[in-house]
Amino acid sequence: MIHIVPATTSHIQAIQEVSALAWPEAFKDILSASQIAYMIEWMYSDASLREQMEEKNHHYFLVTADDQNVGYMSIEHNCENKEKTKIHKLYILPGQQKKGIGRMLIDFALQRAREAGDSAIYLNVNKHNENAISFYHRTGFFLAKEEVNDIGNGYVMDDFVFEKTI
Ligand SMILES: CC(C)(COP(=O)(O)OP(=O)(O)OC[C@H]1O[C@@H](n2cnc3c(N)ncnc32)[C@H](O)[C@@H]1OP(=O)(O)O)[C@@H](O)C(=O)NCCC(=O)NCCS
Numbered sequence: 001m002i003h004i005v006p007a008t009t010s011h012i013q014a015i016q017e018v019s020a021l022a023w024p025e026a027f028k029d030i031l032s033a034s035q036i037a038y039m040i041e042w043m044y045s046d047a048s049l050r051e052q053m054e055e056k057n058h059h060y061f062l063v064t065a066d067d068q069n070v071g072y073m074s075i076e077h078n079c080e081n082k083e084k085t086k087i088h089k090l091y092i093l094p095g096q097q098k099k100g101i102g103r104m105l106i107d108f109a110l111q112r113a114r115e116a117g118d119s120a121i122y123l124n125v126n127k128h129n130e131n132a133i134s135f136y137h138r139t140g141f142f143l144a145k146e147e148v149n150d151i152g153n154g155y156v157m158d159d160f161v162f163e164k165t166i
Contacts, residue, residue, distance in 0.1 A: 002101060004108055007060035007072065012049045014062055014069045019044050022071075022091040030128045035155050042151065043089075058088055061108070063101055070096040073105045077116035084163075085113035087123040106139045106164075114166050122163040124149075136162045 007015060019040060027036050042048060052058040052074065063071040071092035079086035087109055092101050106121075113121050124147060125132050141162035149157045 001066060002104065003064045005062045005064060007062045009050055009053055011060065011062055012046055015049060015060065015072050016044050018069050018072055018093060019091060021093055025094045030126055038153055038155060063105065065096060071101055073109065075109050075112060077113065077118055083118050084120040084122055085109060085116060085118045087121060102135055103139055110166060118166065120163050120165045122161060124157065124159040124161055127158050127160055133160065140164050
């Protein structure tokens with residue numbers, strides 16, 4: 001049985017455990033090991049997750065399957081005052097992918113965005129993350145623009161921005 005559970009700071013360790021398994025696998029052919037390590041520390045340290053949850057209005061959700069943590073998502077309503085909900089993170093454990101959980105989370109994000117009064121959901125995806133790009137096409141997103149973001153330490157995020165109208 002799949003459940004989507006609102007996550008708080010008490011779930012930080014659970015999110016870190018899932019990300020530690022999902023990230024290296026998702027990006028092993030896309031990013032260097034050092035960039036993966038840098039980004040995990042930047043986005044998933046205790047302090048960073050706490051700040052996202054408590055100060056940046058990122059709403060986290062854990063996905064459980066038969067009481068095991070198998071994925072997570074974070075979303076922010078009215079992101080950058082655009083009246084759109086941004087999906088900041090969406091990760092499913094490798095062994096749990098292609099079972100419909102990602103689509104379930106997109107539907108959940110759409111419902112939350114609608115309730116928040118936003119007009120669309122959107123996200124950044126690495127230009128070389130072909131699996132995720134196929135998934136976003138399949139779930140009704142369109143390519144809105146391209147974006148390169150400097151994330152420090154000599155690294156950039158070279159992304160597509162995908163959007164889905166509500
Ligand atoms: C991308 C991701 C979130 C998709 O979640 P998922 O649970 O595997 O996807 P679903 O099973 O819900 O798939 C939904 C649809 O997309 C399709 N799809 C999923 N992955 C696909 C792929 N790699 N290639 C082609 N189609 C794909 C499915 O076939 C399904 O189509 P259908 O509903 O019409 O049958 C998940 O694979 C993941 O966590 N990947 C690693 C992390 C990552 O890259 N996250 C995104 C960062 S921006």
